[in-house]
Amino acid sequence: MKEKKKFRLFDAVLMAVVVILVVESAAPAAAVGSSQFFWWGILLVLFFLPYGLISAELGTTYTGDGGIYDWVKMAFGRRWGARVAWFYWINFPIWMASLAVLFTEVMVQIFNLTVSTPVLVGIQLLFIWIVTIISCYPVSDSKWILNLAAFAKVAIMVCLGVLGIYHAVTKGMANDFSGRALLPTFDLKSLSFISVILFNFLGFEVVTTLADDMENPKKQIPQAIIYGGILIAFFYLFAAFGMGAAVPADQLSTSGGLIDSFILLVGGLNPFIVIIGLLFMYTLAANLISWALGVNYVAFYAAKNHDLPQVFAKENPKNEMPVGASMVNGIVASILVVAAPFIPNENIFWAFFALNVVALLVSYIMMFPAFLKLRKIDPDRERPFKVPGGPGLLKVIAYVPLVLLVVTLFFSVVPLSSEEMGEKVPILIGTIAATIIGEICIRLGDKKYKEKQQNEKIE
Incomplete structure (x- = not known):
């Protein structure tokens, strides 16, 4: 008899760090200012745990x-499951478009180039379709991509933090890190960026798929949550400290802030900056490639159940990969980058990235009440890992992160002052458009489902 493969706690923690650590969101999170350290600590306990x-x-x-x-569908029915699948999927091509824009911005920044808009759009389209084509093959989940991406991410974060410490000791800090400065100000700008910190915590459900290969999932999974969460928060905060040492928070760019920080910390463009920039550019593609399979399979699975349009159900018969979802990803992302020069927003990366964050956060809202509902309607199901606590504590565990999601989404999307109109109105319009298109797609899928049922009855 073959001995069961064992998955070590170290492997689970590493997987959590690789999947959840997203380098490009370090600068938007750091834009909160010194109070981000407070928010990281609070949200680590109240949301991530x-x-x-x-x-x-x-x-x-x-x-x-x-x-x-599946979880939401089992708890609340097909329509809600379809809405979750839609938002979980639609965030991905928007994210792809934002990273394509960021890819060219970093390229121009590190090589000090002057490039025309049509050429930039051409490079962005090339980036999108290279990622899209790779995502059509099993290589999109290969170990070397994850390992190299992990090295690049950690190297960037550690270098930024170490240089920040050196700068603080030798030249002082660009921001105030005293006790009062660390307290939250609750100003509209800071609250708008809190959603990015929540975004930085998402993705842990990928790690739970390893449970079958763990020796003791009941013990190892909560340990992976705690250790992985602490490491992720550490890397983000270490990098944020480096950016805080170099750039005043009110001058930090959400797109170029990370590279700007390196340039200021080392005194200008040099080969080291080029290497960091190239590693950063690689992580942008690797992030998309490592997430593509999971996102595409959710859309594929929903389409197979007639909860999304059938284009998402197309697969390659040779390798059973969801090529329909991959192709739609590439088409939607391409439309966005071609339209980007005509969108009235100076920071198009942030416009797309913020919309991507909103879409992904929306997809997680129903997960928390679904957890409570499934406990109620399916109490006898064997649970290899079970959240400890009685009914009262379970409600707190489910509703606190739910409230945090809803509140941060409100501050991310709704313009509450005239200064926010230019930045948030495109995000609000994009969110409304994504919701309307999603409802149309869901109804089309539902129509096909009813037609199929009717045909089966006739036969």
């Missing part, structure tokens, strides 16, 4: 291919 525990229970109990779509 309960989210991780709930993901662990649902991911190890309901192990189907649909993931979060």
Whole structure:
């Protein structure tokens, strides 16, 4: 008899760090200012820990291919499951467009280039379609991509933090890191960026898929949540400290802030900056490639169940990859980058990235009440990992992160002052458009489902 493969705690923690650590979101999070350290600590306890525990229970109990779509569908029915699948998917091509824009911005920055808009758009389209084509093959989940991306991410974060410490000791800090400065100000700008910190915590449900290969998932999964969460927060905060040492928070660019910080810390463009920039550019593609399979399979699985249009259900018969979802990703992202020069927003990366953050956060809202509902309607199901606590504590664990999601989404999307109109109105319009298109797609899928049922009855 073959000995069962063992997955070490170290492997689970590393997987959490690789999947969840997103380098390009370090600068938007750092734009909160010194109070981000307060928000990281609070949200680590009030959001990431309960989210991780709930993901662990649902991911190890309901192990189907649909993931979060399946959980919500079982709890609240097809329509809600379809909405979750739609927002979980639509965030991805928007994210792809934002990273394509950032890719060219970093390229121009590190090589000090002057490039025309049509050429930039051409490079962005090339980036999108290279990622899209790779995502059509199993190589999109290969170990070397994850390992190299992990090295690049950690190297960038550590270098930025170490240089920040050196700068602070030798030249002082660009921002105030005293006790009062660390307290939250609750100003509209800071609250708008809190959603990015929540975004930085998402993705842990991917780690729960490893439960079958763990020696003791009941013990190892919560340990991976805690250790992984602490490491992720450490790397983000270490990098944020480096940026805080170099650039005043009110002058920090959400797109070029990371490279700007390196340039200021080392005194100008040099080969080191080029290497960091190239590593950063690689992580942008690697992030998309490593997430593509999971996102595409949710859309594929939902389409197979007639909850999304059938274009998402197309697969390559040779390798069973969801090529329909991949191709739609590339088409939507391409339309966005071609339209980008005509969008009235100076920071187009942030416009797309913020919309991507909003879409992804929306897809997680129903997960928390679904957890409570499944506990109620399916109490006898074997749960390899079970969130500890009685009914009262479980409600707190589910509703606190839910409220945090809703509140941060409100501050991210709704313009509450005239100064925010130019930045938030495109995000609000994009969110409304994504919702309307999603409802149309869901109704089309529902129509096909009813037609199929009717045909089966006739036969």
